[in-house]
Amino acid sequence: MRICLIGSGNVATHLGIALSEKGHQIVQVWSPTAKHAEILATKLNCPFTTQTDSITLECDIYLISIKDNTITTLLPEIKWKNKLVLHTAGSISMEILAPYCQNFGVLYPFQTFSAGKKIDFDQVPFYIESNSPQNLEVINRLAQSLSHRVTPLDSTRRQQIHLAAVFACNFVNHFYAIAKELLGESGIDFEILKPLILETANKVISQSPESSQTGPAIRNDKVVMEKHLAMLNSHPDLKELYEQISKRIIQTHIH
Amino acid sequence: MRICLIGSGNVATHLGIALSEKGHQIVQVWSPTAKHAEILATKLNCPFTTQTDSITLECDIYLISIKDNTITTLLPEIKWKNKLVLHTAGSISMEILAPYCQNFGVLYPFQTFSAGKKIDFDQVPFYIESNSPQNLEVINRLAQSLSHRVTPLDSTRRQQIHLAAVFACNFVNHFYAIAKELLGESGIDFEILKPLILETANKVISQSPESSQTGPAIRNDKVVMEKHLAMLNSHPDLKELYEQISKRIIQTHIH
Numbered sequence: 420m421r422i423c424l425i426g427s428g429n430v431a432t433h434l435g436i437a438l439s440e441k442g443h444q445i446v447q448v449w450s451p452t453a454k455h456a457e458i459l460a461t462k463l464n465c466p467f468t469t470q471t472d473s474i475t476l477e478c479d480i481y482l483i484s485i486k487d488n489t490i491t492t493l494l495p496e497i498k499w500k501n502k503l504v505l506h507t508a509g510s511i512s513m514e515i516l517a518p519y520c521q522n523f524g525v526l527y528p529f530q531t532f533s534a535g536k537k538i539d540f541d542q543v544p545f546y547i548e549s550n551s552p553q554n555l556e557v558i559n560r561l562a563q564s565l566s567h568r569v570t571p572l573d574s575t576r577r578q579q580i581h582l583a584a585v586f587a588c589n590f591v592n593h594f595y596a597i598a599k600e601l602l603g604e605s606g607i608d609f610e611i612l613k614p615l616i617l618e619t620a621n622k623v624i625s626q627s628p629e630s631s632q633t634g635p636a637i638r639n640d641k642v643v644m645e646k647h648l649a650m651l652n653s654h655p656d657l658k659e660l661y662e663q664i665s666k667r668i669i670q671t672h673i674h
Numbered sequence: 675m676r677i678c679l680i681g682s683g684n685v686a687t688h689l690g691i692a693l694s695e696k697g698h699q700i701v702q703v704w705s706p707t708a709k710h711a712e713i714l715a716t717k718l719n720c721p722f723t724t725q726t727d728s729i730t731l732e733c734d735i736y737l738i739s740i741k742d743n744t745i746t747t748l749l750p751e752i753k754w755k756n757k758l759v760l761h762t763a764g765s766i767s768m769e770i771l772a773p774y775c776q777n778f779g780v781l782y783p784f785q786t787f788s789a790g791k792k793i794d795f796d797q798v799p800f801y802i803e804s805n806s807p808q809n810l811e812v813i814n815r816l817a818q819s820l821s822h823r824v825t826p827l828d829s830t831r832r833q834q835i836h837l838a839a840v841f842a843c844n845f846v847n848h849f850y851a852i853a854k855e856l857l858g859e860s861g862i863d864f865e866i867l868k869p870l871i872l873e874t875a876n877k878v879i880s881q882s883p884e885s886s887q888t889g890p891a892i893r894n895d896k897v898v899m900e901k902h903l904a905m906l907n908s909h910p911d912l913k914e915l916y917e918q919i920s921k922r923i924i925q926t927h928i929h
Contacts, residue, residue, distance in 0.1 A: 429888070487890070488897040510890070510898045530870055531888045536877050542869050579860040580867075582902050586912075587853035587867050588874045589889030590919050591846045596883035596926060598842035605834040612835075612842050613879050614797050615785055619843045620875035622791050624868050628851035633684070633786045634844030635742070635765070642743040643765045647837050656922060657841075660915070664845050667911060671851060 420561060423475055424448045424463075425493070426484035427455040429532040430507050434484065434565075435463050437540045441564045447475045450485075471496040480505060480561065482526065487511055494519045503554055509581030512574040513548050524549030524558050527577055528566075531588050540565045546572040546580070597657060636668035675816060678730055679703045679718075680748070681739035682710040684787040685762050689739065689820075690718050692795045696819045702730045705740075726751040735760060735816065737781065742766055749774045758809055764836030767829040768803050779804030779813050782832055783821075786843050795820045801827040801835070852912060891923035 420443050424435050427450035439445050448467040450456035460467035468474060474481075474497055481499065483490060483506040490506060494516065504520040506513075509527050516523035525548040530538060545562040547569060549555035555571065562569040572580075595616065599609040622631045635643035644665055651658040675698050679690050682705035694700050703722040705711035715722035723729060729736075729752055736754065738745060738761040745761060749771065759775040761768075764782050771778035780803040785793060800817040802824060804810035810826065817824040827835075850871065854864040877886045890898035899920055906913040 486893060487895050510901060529866065531873055531877065531886075533877060533881065533886055533888060535885075536881060538873070544866055544869060576860050576862060578901070578905070580857060580862060582905055583853040583856040583862075583867065584870055585889055585902065585916070586849045586856065588870050589887070589891065589923070590915075591849050591871075591874055592878060592883055592886050592888070593891075593919055593923050593926070594841045594846050594849070595878045596887070598838040599883050601838040601841065602835060605831050607831060607835060607838075609882070611784065611799055612838065614799060615839055615843050616846075616875050616878060618786055618793070619846055620871050622786065622788060623847060623850045623871060626788065626791060627864070628847055628854050630790075631786075631788055631847050632844070632851070633788060633847070634840055636844065636848075638741060640742050646765060646833070647840065650833070650837055656918065660845075660918060661840070663911065663915060663918075664848055668844070668848050671848070 420444070420479045420557075421446050421477065423478040423481045424459070424484070425474075425481060426450060427452070427459040428484060428486075429534060430528070431482070431484035432459055432462070432534070433532045433538055433540075434482065434507065434528065435459060437538075437565055438561075439463050443561075443564070446478050449474050476500070476502070479503065480557075482507065484508075490515060503557060505558065509546075509584065510578055512578070513550070514574065517550070522550065522554050524554050525574070525577065526558055526562055527572075527581075529580065529584065531584075531592075541567060544568040544570065546570055546577050548573060548577065601657075632668065632672070634668070636665035637672050639669055639672075675699070675734045675812075676701050676732065678733040678736045679714070679739070680729075680736060681705060682707070682714040683739060683741075684789060685783070686737070686739035687714055687717070687789070688787045688793055688795075689737065689762065689783065690714060692793075692820055693816075694718050698816075698819070701733050704729050731755070731757070734758065735812075737762065739763075745770060758812060760813065764839065765833055767833070768805070769829065772805070777805065777809050779809050780829070780832065781813055781817055782827075782836075784835065784839065786839075786847075796822060799823040799825065801825055801832050803828060803832065856912075887923065887927070889923070891920035892927050894924055894927075 422445050424431050435445050445463040445465050448456050448460040453469050456467035481504045487508050499520045501521045503522045505524050505526045513525050527546040529544040543566050545566050547558045547562055677700050679686050690700050700718045700720050703711050703715040708724050711722035736759045742763050754775045756776045758777040760779050760781045768780050782801040784799040798821050800821050802813045802817055
C-alpha cells in the first residue's frame with residue numbers, strides 16, 4: 420500500500436521501516452521538525468515536508484504517529500477528503516478522527532519502541548479499530564503484513580490496556596532506573612542486576628504475578644522492611660513508594 | 675562438601691538441589707515444619723529433623739536459609755562449635771552470626787527463587803563474605819562449584835544491592851500484578867502483556883534505564899496522564915502511585 424507517515428518519532432520510525440521492509444511504499448514523511456523529518460525520510464528513501472499543506476494526496480493510508488496531545492491541533496489543518504486516516508495511539512479514542520475524516524481507524528502496536536533497538540514486529544500484538552467493516556479489512560491486511568497477532572479492539576478497551584502497559588512497562592522501567600540510582604550511590608554497577616531483571620520477567624511469563632512474588636513484603640518481614648525504610652531516609656520519595664507498594668503487596672497476599 | 679541445610683523454603687530448596695547436583699552431600703535438612711522438611715529431604719534423598727538438638731554435628735558447612743527475622747531466634751539454640759555457619763540473606767549483616775559461631779560467613783545468591791521454576795545457577799551472581807580469609811576461600815570454592823560469578827562483598831554493600839533488588843524485582847513483579855488486575859477488570863487476559871514485559875526487560879539489558887524510558891510521563895503528556903488518573907478514580911492507591919511515579923519520571927528526565 421502507499422503510505423504517508425505523519426510523524427517522525429520512535430513509533431513512526433519503527434513502523435515506517437517495518438512497513439517499507441514488507442514491501443509497502445512510504446510516499447512521504449511529515450514532521451514539524453525538519454531535521455527529524457529528514458532523518459526518517461533518508462532511512463525510508465522518500466521525500467519529506469514540514470508543511471501540512473504540502474502533504475501528498477496520493478496515498479492509500481495516512482498514518483498519524485505524533486505526540487498524543489498534538490493530534491487535535493493537526494487534524495483540522497489537513498484536507499483528508501475520503502482518504503483512510505489512522506492513528507497509532509493507545510490512549511486516544513478513535514472518535515477524535517470522526518469530525519475531520521470520512522474513513523478512519525486505529526492501528527495500535529502494543530510494544531515499547533526506543534531509538535536504536537530493533538523490534539521483531541511478527542511478535543507484536545496489534546490492536547485495530549475502524550469506522551466501517553470495509554476499512555477494518557484494509558487495516559487488518561496492513562497489520563497482518565507486519566504481525567500474525569492482530570486483534571480488533573474498541574477504544575475503551577484499548578485505553579485500558581494502554582493504562583496497564585504504563586504500569587507493566589513505563590513504571591517498571593523507572594524502577595530499573597531507581598535500582599540503578601541506589602546501586603550507583605554505593606559505587607556498584609547496574610550490570611549486576613541484569614540476571615535478576617531477566618529472571619523476574621521470564622518467571623512472570625512462565626508462571627503468574629501471584630506465584631512469582633518474592634521479597635520482604637510478601638513474607639511480611641517487618642525487620643527487613645524497617646531496615647530498608649531507614650536506608651531510604653535520604654530519599655523521602657522512594658521511602659514513600661517503598662511503604663505504599665509493600666503495603667499493597669501485603670494486602671494483595673492476604674486477600 | 676558435607677552440608678546441613680537449615681531451612682526448607684525457596685532458597686534452601688533451589689540451593690540444596692543445585693549443590694546436590696554438583697556432587698556435594700546434603701547430610702540433613704532441618705525445618706520447624708515437618709512437612710516442609712520432609713518434602714525437601716525427599717528431593718535430596720537425605721534425613722530431616724524438626725528439632726534443633728537433633729541437628730547433626732557431622733557437616734563441613736551449615737547453610738541457614740530461613741526467614742530473615744527468625745535467624746536470631748534459631749542461632750542461640752544450636753551449639754555450632756567450630757563449624758562453618760553461613761546465612762544466605764541479602765538484608766542481614768554477617769555480624770549477626772559472630773556471638774554464636776567461631777567460623778562464619780555469607781553466601782548470597784542474587785536471584786529470585788520461586789517454587790517450580792528452575793534456575794540456571796551458573797548465571798547467578800553470588801556475593802560472599804567471611805570472618806577470615808581461610809573461611810572465605812572455603813565459601814568461594816563452594817560458590818564457584820555453582821556459578822562462575824562469585825564476588826566478595828561486605829555486609830553494607832550487600833544490603834544496598836538487596837534494597838535495589840526489591841525495586842527491580844519484587845516491586846516490578848507487583849507492577850505486573852497491578853497490570854493484570856487492571857486488564858482483568860476489562861475482561862482482558864494477562865497473556866497480551868507478555869511481549870511488552872519481555873521487551874521492557876530486554877531493552878534495559880541491551881541499553882540503559884535512561885534511554886529505555888517511554889510513556890506519557892517522559893513525554894510530559896498531561897492530557898494522557900489526566901485521562902489515566904481519571905480511569906483510576908476507583909483505585910485511590912493506584913492513582914497515588916501513578917501520580918508519584920510519573921512525577922519522578924518527569925523530574926529525572928529534566929535533571
